[in-house]
Amino acid sequence: MTQEDVVLPAPREAEGRSEAEAGEREPLLVVEGLTKHFPVKGGFPIRRTVGQVQAVDGIDLTVAVGESFGLVGESGCGKSTTGRLITRLLEPTGGKVSYRGQDISHASRRELAPIRSEIQMIFQDPYSSLNPRQTVGKIISGPMEINGIEPEGGREKRVRELLEIVGLNPEHFNRFPHEFSGGQRQRIGVARALALEPKLIVADEPVSALDVSIQAQVVNLLQQVQRELDIAFLFIAHDLAVVRHFSQRVAVMYLGKIIEVGDRTSIYTRPRHPYTHALLSAVPEVAVGEDSAPQRERIRLAGDVPSPISPPSGCRFRTRCWKAAEKCAAEEPPLVRISGNHEGHLTACHFPEEPTTEARDEDIVLDPALAALEDGGEG
Amino acid sequence: MTSSTDIEGGGTPVLVDGDTEPTAETGTRVPVGRSPGQLMWLRFKRDRAGVISAYVVILFFLVGLLAPLISQLYGKNPYTVYADERPELFDSAGVPVQPNGGISGEFWFGLEPGNGYDVFTKLLYGIRNSLGISLAVTLATVLTGIVLGVAAGYLGGRTDFLISRVIDFLLAIPAQLFFIASMPVVVSLFVSPRDETPVYVRVVALIAVQWFLGWMSLGRILRGTSLALREREFIEAAKVSGAPPGRIIRKEILPNVVTPILVQATYMLPNFVTAEAGLSFLGVGLVEPTPDWGQMFSKAATELVMQNDITYMFFPGVSMIIFIVAFNLLGDSVRDAFDPKTAR
Numbered sequence: 039m040t041q042e043d044v045v046l047p048a049p050r051e052a053e054g055r056s057e058a059e060a061g062e063r064e065p066l067l068v069v070e071g072l073t074k075h076f077p078v079k080g081g082f083p084i085r086r087t088v089g090q091v092q093a094v095d096g097i098d099l100t101v102a103v104g105e106s107f108g109l110v111g112e113s114g115c116g117k118s119t120t121g122r123l124i125t126r127l128l129e130p131t132g133g134k135v136s137y138r139g140q141d142i143s144h145a146s147r148r149e150l151a152p153i154r155s156e157i158q159m160i161f162q163d164p165y166s167s168l169n170p171r172q173t174v175g176k177i178i179s180g181p182m183e184i185n186g187i188e189p190e191g192g193r194e195k196r197v198r199e200l201l202e203i204v205g206l207n208p209e210h211f212n213r214f215p216h217e218f219s220g221g222q223r224q225r226i227g228v229a230r231a232l233a234l235e236p237k238l239i240v241a242d243e244p245v246s247a248l249d250v251s252i253q254a255q256v257v258n259l260l261q262q263v264q265r266e267l268d269i270a271f272l273f274i275a276h277d278l279a280v281v282r283h284f285s286q287r288v289a290v291m292y293l294g295k296i297i298e299v300g301d302r303t304s305i306y307t308r309p310r311h312p313y314t315h316a317l318l319s320a321v322p323e324v325a326v327g328e329d330s331a332p333q334r335e336r337i338r339l340a341g342d343v344p345s346p347i348s349p350p351s352g353c354r355f356r357t358r359c360w361k362a363a364e365k366c367a368a369e370e371p372p373l374v375r376i377s378g379n380h381e382g383h384l385t386a387c388h389f390p391e392e393p394t395t396e397a398r399d400e401d402i403v404l405d406p407a408l409a410a411l412e413d414g415g416e417g
Numbered sequence: 418m419t420s421s422t423d424i425e426g427g428g429t430p431v432l433v434d435g436d437t438e439p440t441a442e443t444g445t446r447v448p449v450g451r452s453p454g455q456l457m458w459l460r461f462k463r464d465r466a467g468v469i470s471a472y473v474v475i476l477f478f479l480v481g482l483l484a485p486l487i488s489q490l491y492g493k494n495p496y497t498v499y500a501d502e503r504p505e506l507f508d509s510a511g512v513p514v515q516p517n518g519g520i521s522g523e524f525w526f527g528l529e530p531g532n533g534y535d536v537f538t539k540l541l542y543g544i545r546n547s548l549g550i551s552l553a554v555t556l557a558t559v560l561t562g563i564v565l566g567v568a569a570g571y572l573g574g575r576t577d578f579l580i581s582r583v584i585d586f587l588l589a590i591p592a593q594l595f596f597i598a599s600m601p602v603v604v605s606l607f608v609s610p611r612d613e614t615p616v617y618v619r620v621v622a623l624i625a626v627q628w629f630l631g632w633m634s635l636g637r638i639l640r641g642t643s644l645a646l647r648e649r650e651f652i653e654a655a656k657v658s659g660a661p662p663g664r665i666i667r668k669e670i671l672p673n674v675v676t677p678i679l680v681q682a683t684y685m686l687p688n689f690v691t692a693e694a695g696l697s698f699l700g701v702g703l704v705e706p707t708p709d710w711g712q713m714f715s716k717a718a719t720e721l722v723m724q725n726d727i728t729y730m731f732f733p734g735v736s737m738i739i740f741i742v743a744f745n746l747l748g749d750s751v752r753d754a755f756d757p758k759t760a761r
Contacts, residue, residue: 125657147659154659167650170453171672177651180668181658213450230654 063102066238066270067124067157071096072133072143074119078347089347093119095294096133098373101238106264106271108285108302110278110317112343116294117274118162121240124272125159126150137238155185155234160260162243164223168215174201174226175211181233200229204259221252228259238270245280257284278321282306287382290314293343293354296373300383308393310376310385312337313355318395333397340405353388360402361389454675460754467750473743477736481545488538491525495542495708499524499533507533518728526732530720534706540732542708544740547697550623551689557628559682562635567670569636570643571662581640584633592630596692599626600701616707623702627689635681642674676755683748687741694737710737 073096078089094116101107109117122128124135126142135143137153145153158181161167168177178200179193189196198208204225215223224244231239241260245253257280264271275281281288282302289299290313298311309315319337339358344350352370356362365388373386378393403409451459461467480487488494500507506514511531513519518527518536526536569580603622608614646652646669655665694711696702698718703709710733717729 122653127653127656147661151659154657157657159654159657161650161654163650167654169651169669169673172668173450173452180655180660184655184658184660184664210450214452216453217450227654234658 063105065100066103066105066138067099067101067272068134068136068139069097069099069120069124070134070136071098072120072123072135073131074116074123074128075131092294092346092349094123095349097291097294097296099289099296099299101270101272103237104264104268104270105287106273106285108281108288109272109274109291110276110281110288111291112317113276114343114346115291116346117276117291118242120291121159121242121272121274125157125240127159151185155181155187156237158231158234158236158239160224160227160231160239160241160244163247164220164227165247167227168223170215173212173214174218177215177226178211178230178233181230185234187234196233197229200232201226203232203263204229205255219252220248221256224248224252224256225259228256228263232263232267235267236269238272240272240274242274243276244273246275246277253280260284278306278317290317293349294346295354295386297355297387298383298385299373300380300385304380304383307395308380308383309395310379310383310390310393311355311387312359312361312389312391315391315395334395335398336401336403338401338403338405338408340408353386358404360404361391363389457676457754461750464750464753466746467754470743470746470750473739474747477544477740477743478548480541481548484538484541484545487541491538493524493535493538495534495538496706497535499528499535500531501533503533512724518726520728527728529716529729530724531716532706534708536713536729536732539708539713540710540736543710543713543733544736546620546703546708547690547693547710550620550693551686553624554627554631554689554693555682555686557624558632558635558685559678561628561632562639562681563671563674563678565632566636566639567643567666567674570640571647571666571670573644573647577640577644580636584637584640587630587633590630592692593695595630596626596696597699597701600696616703619703619707623693623696627692631685631689635678635685638677638681639674642677643670646670646673680748680752680755683744683751687744687748690737690744691741 072094073092074094075090075092077087078091079085080088097116097120099107099109109120111117119128123130126135126145130143133143134141137157140153142150142153172180175194175197178197181187182189182193182196194211197211201208201211206222206225206229210218215226218226224247227244244260245256248256260271260273261284263269271285273281273285285302287299287301288305289296290305290311291297292313298305298309298314305314306318309318315335316337316339319335323334337360341358344354344357350357351367353359353362353366356366359366369388371386371388373384375381375383376385376387376390379385403412500511506519506528507530508514511533513528513530513533515521518529520527524535524537526540528534529536529539565580565584569577600622603626604614604618607618607622652665652669655669660668690710693702694709694714697704697709697711698715700712700715703712705712713733714730717733720726720729
C-alpha cells in the first residue's frame with residue numbers, strides 16, 4: 039500500500055467540494071493497512087500452521103466524527119472481521135487502528151478501558167447477542183456497571199431513558215430477552231450500545247437477521263440516533279439498499295481488500311470498479327411503468343469468491359472479471375483516484391468501467407448455465 | 418442426555434398457560450418478566466411424577482439429616498450390641514429367636530444376627546452416612562467439573578487441550594476396578610495397616626476415590642457448553658464494554674451453565690450412592706460397626722445364604738430402590754423442565 043491510499047473524509051452527500059472542505063470534520067477512526075490472517079492448522083502427529091486465511095488484507099479507511107461509513111461486500115469478504123478488529127475483539131495481524139490519534143491496534147484490556155465506552159458495537163443476531171439469563175435492565179446497565187458510570191438519577195432511570203430512546207416501553211426493564219421479538223431485541227442491543235454514550239458504533243449487519251418491515255424501523259432508529267446524538271457509524275452490511283439509505287460514504291470490499299471507496303452518490307451512480315458494477319446490477323429492481331427510469335445494466339458473475347487461503351495474484355477480482363488481462367494477474371491495482379472520479383472516490387482497478395449504471399449494448403453474463411438458459415429462452 | 422448440553426434461551430414459551438399476565442389491579446403495576454429459571458420452575462411444578470419424586474427424595478434427605486433425633490425418639494442407637502444386652506432374644510447361633518429376623522413392637526425392623534444391632538436405627542444411620550458421602554462427592558465433582566470444564570471451554574487453546582487429554586485419560590480407567598483396588602491403598606496412605614483405621618479416614622478415602630473418577634462427564638459437558646457460549650455475541654458485547662474475564666465467566670457464562678450442572682448433578686448423585694454402597698458391600702468402604710446402606714446388603718446376603726431368610730435384604734433393598742428410582746425420575750423431570758422441546 040502506498041501513501042496515496044490515505045482516504046480523506048468525504049463531505050456529506052455533496053459532490054466536488056474542495057479539498058479543504060473535505061477535511062473539515064476531524065477523523066475519529068483511522069485504519070491503515072489493517073491485516074488479519076487466521077492460521078490454518080493441520081498435519082499429524084504434530085499440528086502446525088499449514089496456511090493462512092487472509093480474511094482482511096491491508097485495508098485503509100477513515101471514519102470522521104459523526105459520519106456514517108458503510109462497508110459492503112459479499113459474504114466471506116472480511117467485513118465482519120474488520121468490524122471485530124476495530125472493536126478489538128480480534129487481535130490484528132498487522133496494520134494500525136487509531137482512535138482520535140491514539141494507536142489502539144495492540145492495546146491491552148486495561149489500556150483500552152478509557153476508549154471502551156466510546157467505541158461500541160451492535161451485533162447481527164439479536165437472538166444470540168442478549169444473555170438469556172439477564173433482565174433487559176441488567177443487560178443495558180451492564181456496560182455502565184463495568185465502566186463504573188453512575189448517571190444522574192441512578193442507572194435504572196438511565197435504562198428507562200434508553201429504552202424510551204429506542205422506542206421500547208420503559209417499564210419493560212424487568213423483562214427477559216425471550217419475551218421480545220427479534221426487532222425489539224435488536225432495539226435492546228442498540229440501547230446497550232448507547233448506554234455508554236459512544237462516539238463510534240460498529241454495526242455488524244444490524245438488520246440482516248430481521249424481517250424486511252422491521253429492518254426499516256431499525257434502520258430509521260439508527261439513523262435518528264446517529265443524527266441526534268452525533269455518533270459515527272461503521273455500518274457493515276451486504277444489503278446495498280440499506281447502506282445507500284444509511285451511509286454518507288461507502289467502501290466496497292472484496293476478498294479482504296477495499297476495491298472501491300467513495301461518497302454515496304459516486305459509488306451508487308458512478309461506480310468504476312467492475313465488481314461494484316456487478317454488485318449494483320445484482321440488486322433486484324421493481325420496474326414501475328415502462329419508462330420511469332433508464333434501463334440498468336445487467337451483469338451476472340460466475341462462480342464463488344475464491345478461497346481467502348490462496349487468493350489470486352494481482353487483482354483479486356480478476357478470476358471473475360470480464361475485463362481481466364495479463365496485467366491484472368501480474369500487478370495489484372492500487373486504490374487511487376482514477377481520472378473522472380470525484381474527490382475522495384478511489385478505485386483499485388487497472389481497467390475501470392464507465393461511470394454509469396445504465397444498460398450496456400450487451401449484457402455481461404459470465405455464468406455458463408445462466409447464459410445457456412437465456413440463449414434457449416430467446417431462440 | 419445429549420440435550421443437557423444445549424444452552425437454554427431462545428424460543429422458550431413466553432407465557433405458561435394457566436398463569437397469564439394478571440390484569441392490572443393497581444393500574445400502574447410494573448411488568449416483571451419471568452426468568453428462564455422461573456419458567457423452569459413453573460414447568461417442573463406441573464410435572465406430577467417429578468413433584469412426587471422430589472418429595473420422596475426430600476424425605477430421604479430429611480431421614481438422613483434427622484437420624485439422631487429419630488433414633489432418640491425411638492430410644493435406641495445403631496451401636497448397641499443387643500446380643501450382649503438382651504441375650505434372651507437370640508438363640509445359640511446368634512440368630513434372633515422370633516420369626517422374620519426378630520421383628521417386634523420393640524424392634525420394628527428386627528435385629529441383625531451376630532452382634533444383634535437394631536436394623537431400624539442402622540438403616541437410618543446407613544442412609545445418613547451414604548447420602549452424606551454421596552452429597553460430598555457430588556459437590557466435589559460439580560465444583561471440579563465447573564472449574565476445569567469452564568476453564569477448558571472458555572480459555573481454549575493449550576488449556577483446553579491439556580484438560581481434555583486428562584479427561585480422556587481418566588475416562589479410560591475402569592472405574593469399578595479402580596475403586597476397589599485403590600480404596601485400601603488410599604486408606605493405607607493415612608494409617609499404617611497395623612493400626613485400626615479411624616472412620617473419618619475411610620470416609621475421606623471414599624470421597625476422594627469417587628471424586629477422582631467422577632468429575633469428567635460433567636467437565637466435558639461444561640467444556641462443550643462454554644465453548645458454544647464463548648462464540649455467542651453477548652459474550653462479545655461484554656468484551657466490547659471492557660468486561661474483565663472474571664466478570665464474563667461469573668455473570669455471562671456461569672448463569673447459562675446452571676442447567677447442565679443441575680441435570681447432571683441429579684443424574685450423578687444416585688450413581689454415587691450406588692457406587693458407595695457397592696464399595697461398602699465389597700468390604701472396602703465403611704465397615705462395621707459404622708452403619709452403611711451397602712454394608713447392610715453384604716450382611717443380608719450372607720444371611721440369605723446361611724438362613725434362607727430374606728428379611729435382612731428387605732428393608733435396605735426396598736428403601737434403596739425407592740430412593741434410586743425417585744431420584745432418577747426427579748432427574749428426568751428436571752431435564753424436561755429445563756428443556757421442554759426434547760422428547761424423551
